[in-house]
Amino acid sequence: MTTHGGFQPVFCTxxxxxxxxxxxxxxxxxRSGPARRTLRRDGELRTLRQVTTEFRLAAEPDTRAxxxxxxxxxxxxxxxxxxxxxxxxxEGEPPGQDATVNRAYSGLGATFDLYLRVYGxxxxxxxxxxxxxxxxxxxxxDNAFWNGEQMVFGDGDGEVFLDFTLPLxxxxxxxxxxxxxxxxxxxxxxxxxxxxxxxxxVFGSLIKQYALGQTAAEADWLIGAxxxxxxxxxxxxxxxxxxxxxxxxxVLGKDPQPATMAGYVRTGRDNGGVHINSGIPNHAFxxxxxxLGGHAWEKAGQIWYDVLTGGELAERALFADFAGLTVxxxxxxxxxxxxxxxxxxxxxxxxxxxxx
Amino acid sequence: xxxxxxxxxxxxxxERRGEVETSGRPDAAEWHALAERAVASGPGTxxxxxxxxxxxxxxxxxxxxxxxxPRLTEDQRTLVSRVLKEGA
Ligand SMILES: [Zn+2]
Numbered sequence: 001m002t003t004h005g006g007f008q009p010v011f012c013t014x015x016x017x018x019x020x021x022x023x024x025x026x027x028x029x030x031r032s033g034p035a036r037r038t039l040r041r042d043g044e045l046r047t048l049r050q051v052t053t054e055f056r057l058a059a060e061p062d063t064r065a066x067x068x069x070x071x072x073x074x075x076x077x078x079x080x081x082x083x084x085x086x087x088x089x090x091e092g093e094p095p096g097q098d099a100t101v102n103r104a105y106s107g108l109g110a111t112f113d114l115y116l117r118v119y120g121x122x123x124x125x126x127x128x129x130x131x132x133x134x135x136x137x138x139x140x141x142d143n144a145f146w147n148g149e150q151m152v153f154g155d156g157d158g159e160v161f162l163d164f165t166l167p168l169x170x171x172x173x174x175x176x177x178x179x180x181x182x183x184x185x186x187x188x189x190x191x192x193x194x195x196x197x198x199x200x201x202v203f204g205s206l207i208k209q210y211a212l213g214q215t216a217a218e219a220d221w222l223i224g225a226x227x228x229x230x231x232x233x234x235x236x237x238x239x240x241x242x243x244x245x246x247x248x249x250x251v252l253g254k255d256p257q258p259a260t261m262a263g264y265v266r267t268g269r270d271n272g273g274v275h276i277n278s279g280i281p282n283h284a285f286x287x288x289x290x291x292l293g294g295h296a297w298e299k300a301g302q303i304w305y306d307v308l309t310g311g312e313l314a315e316r317a318l319f320a321d322f323a324g325l326t327v328x329x330x331x332x333x334x335x336x337x338x339x340x341x342x343x344x345x346x347x348x349x350x351x352x353x354x355x356x
Numbered sequence: 357x358x359x360x361x362x363x364x365x366x367x368x369x370x371e372r373r374g375e376v377e378t379s380g381r382p383d384a385a386e387w388h389a390l391a392e393r394a395v396a397s398g399p400g401t402x403x404x405x406x407x408x409x410x411x412x413x414x415x416x417x418x419x420x421x422x423x424x425x426p427r428l429t430e431d432q433r434t435l436v437s438r439v440l441k442e443g444a
Binding site: 081083138139142143144145146147148152161164170173174177181188196197200224237252253256269270271274275276 | 406425
């Protein structure tokens, strides 16, 4: 498929990692769009080099502003738990033999790309913060998390969960925890924690949709598609389109997510059900994006981003607070009574969140 | 000695439980020593975790301690992985 050793198709067969990686290098959105389509069509590294060289020459470096290039470092924990572990790939270094390392590197690039190209944000802190990820954490580790400074990925046990770097939206989800930490800093408990989780799912999904060039109608709206081992009865870990339907398995149990407030789960576990009740704001985002059509990152994503970064969202915000701010943001950006305002207002109404 | 582990949270938000009853086991002494070390250092209330990090509750007979990734002692990590694997 390519002369690079260790290359394997990653997030899906449509977007190989080097493509995602190179996409982050184009400076002009008007040109990166067609370039992206071309790259997706033929995937030739030679073409990629020509394209990116052209863009690099066109870009005039500004030493005062944060770089438009990510600063990625991937570490390997060697199946132990000391963080960050040994450096295995730095920014600009070519792909190596380890597909997990390559996926993490490319996923960080795709995430950086969405935030910069669509929302004008330089990395997770808006000031070009270096992106750090550790792979091969612990043995058969069934998880990925954000430790406040970096991403950490386990290999999965191979029987229920596969490698956590496989789904691009999981990588985007973890990095978005960093964005949230540097912006609204939603408290990771109860409703504000579920909002924190939902924001990570929303932008994790948008990162995948943006990389694939999908419209809201084309996207699968799944979180963690490709993460479950063969034999597990399920398509993913969460579904924004139909919360509660992602899996139903003998070992895993059934997807517990509610889609509306009628199914809100009160629990002290999982930080007050942050991965359960996130289904409600997740579904609201899906409904708004589906109603608006087109690319979800353009309007619905912009509204959610405005709320996350606008400075008005309290750390302990409730669903109703967040909903109210999205309606306000839709009005401010797109006008009162417009399609955007109506789509967002109706979305929250459909999931049973009353806006005060 | 009865050793119970409950793991909650994580990216998937799926709960896991395990329990090992050591009486009659040939390796009981080893389990006892490991369990004693694991509960010696844990707080009695859940600590603040990190986003998507696992939270653990370890109960050894009538003592319960809590811990959360990534800040587990080596003994806690060994114990929870062994109990979740062997006592699932
Ligand atoms: Zn999360």
